[in-house]
Each structure stands twice: as structure tokens, then as C-alpha cells.
Amino acid sequence: MTNLTHLTLVQAAEALRAGDITSRALTQAYLERIETFDRHYHAFLQVDSQGALSQAEQADQILDARRKDGQDVSPLMGIPIAIKDVLAVEGLRCTAGSKILATFEPPY
Numbered sequence: 001m002t003n004l005t006h007l008t009l010v011q012a013a014e015a016l017r018a019g020d021i022t023s024r025a026l027t028q029a030y031l032e033r034i035e036t037f038d039r040h041y042h043a044f045l046q047v048d049s050q051g052a053l054s055q056a057e058q059a060d061q062i063l064d065a066r067r068k069d070g071q072d073v074s075p076l077m078g079i080p081i082a083i084k085d086v087l088a089v090e091g092l093r094c095t096a097g098s099k100i101l102a103t104f105e106p107p108y
Contacts, residue, residue, distance in 0.1 A: 019063075019064075044082070056080065
């Protein structure tokens with residue numbers, strides 16, 4: 001298979017639905033790409049690798065169960081995303097790129 005980070009969103013979603021790839025493998029590919037390139041671009045303030053992989057594994061379990069039962073799932077199930085640092089996510093710092101908020105961790 002091609003480099004997983006070169007798949008379009010539609011191709012990745014179709015491959016996940018068909019069971020050709022796993023969300024964990026797709027997420028790991030993107031985490032490796034971030035690790036390789038972010039040292040040059042500094043696009044990410046933080047990366048929650050463990051949380052992303054944990055959610056990918058949960059998505060894989062749901063996809064497997066739904067595939068076996070012939071049920072449909074959300075079109076974005078298993079697709080990794082990046083969240084801008086201005087959106088509050090429980091358990092992750094939300095700094096909005098500001099030094100004043102450097103330690104702010106939203107309770108919601």
C-alpha cells in the first residue's frame with residue numbers, strides 16, 4: 001500500500017471501511033510524519049500521541065464490530081485529526097499560543 005499519509009480523506013475512509021487499513025496504522029503514520037517534519041515547521045504546540053493511538057484503537061474496535069454486523073458508521077470514524085489550540089479539550093493544555101495560558105488545562 002502507498003504511504004498512508006498520501007491518501008486523500010475519501011481514500012482513507014474507504015480503506016478503513018473495507019478493513020484494508022486500521023485507524024491505528026493511519027494515526028501512527030501521521031504521528032511519525034509529525035515527528036519527522038514538525039521540528040522544522042513548528043506547526044504543533046503539543047501532540048497527544050498516546051491519546052490519539054488509544055482513540056484509534058477504540059475506533060478500530062467499533063469499525064470491526066460494525067463491519068461484522070453489516071452496520072454503517074460515521075464517515076469520519078477512525079480518521080485522525082488535528083485540533084487547533086484554541087479549542088478546549090478536557091485533559092489537554094489549551095494555550096491559544098499564549099504564554100499567559102501556558103499551564104491552562106480546561107476542566108471540560
